[in-house]
Amino acid sequence: MAMEFLFSANKTFSLNYFCEKYDAAKSSVSEDLFHLNTTFKQNGLGEIISNAGATGGAYFIPKITTEKTQEFLTDLKGKLQAKERVLPGGYLYYSDLIFDPKITNMLGLIFASKYAEKKVDYCLTMETKGIPIAMATANYLNAEVVVARREAKVTEGPVVTINYVTGSTRRIQTMSITKKAIKPGKRILIIDDFMKAGGAAKGLVELVKEFSCSLAGIGVVIDSQNPENKMVNDYFSLLKLKSVNELTGEVDIIY
Incomplete structure (x- = not known):
């Protein structure tokens, strides 16, 4: 998941995409995204922006400190x-x-x-x-x-x-x-x-x-x-x- 975000800047991934790929519930994917975003920020790589909506989704923006x-x-x-x-x-x-x-x-x-x-x-x-x-x-x-x-x-x-x-x-x-x-x-x-x-x-x-x-x-x-x-x-x-x-x-x- 981390690699997909890092090398696909500005590309929106739906929660359903990750749910199907990793056979996981939306709640689990959302929690993983939260921790992944925290890791990206702490390491000065960028941040994950979440989209509101029925299906949800998120995209990555590179942002070094x-x-x-x-x-x-x-x-x-x-x-x-x-x-x-x-x-x-x-x-x-x-x-x-x-x-x-x-x-x-x-x-x-x-x-x-x-x-x-x-x-x-x-x-x-x-x-x-x-x-x-x-x-x-x-x-x-x-x-x-x-x-x-x-x-x-x-x-x-x-x-x-x-x-x-x-x-x-x-x-x-x-x-x-x-x-x-x-x-x-x-x-x-x-x-x-x-x-x-x-x-x-x-x-x-x-x-x-x-x-x-x-x-x-x-x-x-x-x-x-x-x-x-x-x-x-x-x-x-x-x-x-x-x-x-x-x-x-x-x-x-x-x-």
Whole structure:
């Protein structure tokens, strides 16, 4: 029962469904739901909302606590500030963190908590580092994952392709999504690992429009403080990268 709620956010389960599945009385199922909801809340995972009515029912909303979010981000910030992560050119290495299942799962829960009430149908990301985060987020939101590619693949059939301008280098690049991936009229949440100037995010927003869908939001793990003016508005970031000093190895990150 717990697993069905955790990975089926916003999906209503009737009491009759659980009664038939577990051969239990409604009173027993109701009591189990009460204890399960208490456990979810105590562990900072979310809550079960019960519907009134003849048949009854309940659905799950992921909702991590502020305390758990701050604790996790403080730990992640500490990992990112390790001097050995600074690469030549002032870049920051964090691929190992993005592909760590425990970290990715928490990132997904935080984003899912933020957008739980947006009724998200798809989590859209750009290849490749954004994929595990989008997968984790979609898992909690009971949504599908769609990946935009820089180069279309023959095996995916007809695609929708747009040109976009990168915010940092001002170069024109392309991104594509197969036509079969998204149905019109759906709500799409954009998820990515990093945002510098927002060029890729703006391109993804344009793709959302091409599919006649609405934007539920934009969530990124890290955004760069510079440039201050991004090419997209109303995005939600967990950490802000202020500077990377290649000489001293100091990484300044805030949240």
